[in-house]
Amino acid sequence: MVPQFLVSVFMLASIANAHFTIEYPEMRGDSFATGASQYNYPCANVNQTSSTNRTMWPLTGGSLNLDLHHQWTYYFVNLGLGTDYPTFNITLTQQLLNETGIGTLCVPQIVLPVGVTISDGQNASIQVVTVGQSGSALYNCADITFSSTATTLSGSSCTNSSNVAVAVVQASNTTTTSHSTSTPSAASGKRSGLISTGGAAVV
Template sequence: MFVNTITLVLCLASLATAHFSIEYPEMRGDSFAEGASQYIYPCANVNHTAQTNRTLWPLDGGSVALDLHHPWSYVFINLGLGTDSPSFNISLTPSLLNVTGNGTYCLPKVSLPAGITPSDGQNASIMVATGGRNGVALYNCADITFTSNATTLEGDACQNSSNVVGTIVTASSTSPTTNTTTGETTTPTSAGVSHSTSMMTTGFFAALGAVFISWAL
């Protein structure tokens, strides 16, 4: 009985460390709490309530900081406009991000796509999806309010862990190139541009696509 208990505790600890959290904007709630699960789209079964905290975010896009626990993760960020249960149909990462290393990964500014112009005071939610070696997607959400008074994180407030590097995954199968980047998702963070057509990448894209399509129907 004691051995079984220890095994269960170790398994639960392993599951917890293999997941991730949104450090900024403030995450909607505890996705490890009873009834919640990061395997559940779109927000880990953590529902919006009247007490949900909302972080003020700039009108043209703001910072996103994650605490990642896998040796590497694919990261995908979507936006949904509205207060309660928005459709996360606006991609803030047109290309999938591949983040190597576990720890803090911070994007100083995630720009809004052209044509997306939220009004001052408009509520929205950010959904972050990650995928790892097993190809299973994990989800968390953060709630924001757009405002002209908000600023992005700067300096030490938005620093990657020393072992964390982010690259872009493209559909090209040609030889890789390297680009110096600025930290915006339009010109991705970190030094490399990854060209990958692996089954893992394809599977993660397909899984996300299927979920987004089913959510929109």
């Protein structure tokens, strides 16, 4: 008979493998801990505290490093300005992105949208959302402080796993033709689908 503590370890490992973590900026807290759940909006039920860690981020936008545990996922990045539980009403990913491959995805710089005004020393929070095959969204957050002296990750500190790729998902109209045996004419229609660019497969 398998000891109960081993069953618990296996269950936790299975749960962890089905989720993701933010490696940089430093994640707000452990979203695998008791009481937390990455299924909970907006930040996996991981709350801010007086000792919340904040990573210095450049004024024009900084790096993002994710550890992803799904064969493929759509992902979004949002920004909320302010110190205490800001609203994530600024999208940092203007297009739908599809990541394929289990491993590390590092974006050297996510540039802030035009019109977003940032000041040196301003606090904010980053929300990363992933959506996989089940259609359920997963959430994690990281807290930052914008700084004029902060730099982005570069070189070996920001590399992707060899099997990880990202593609922009675009809407496409594909013409299909169906033949009728009762009439000499063919009926054609439009079918909406998804295609990708950049070498990553869309499922």
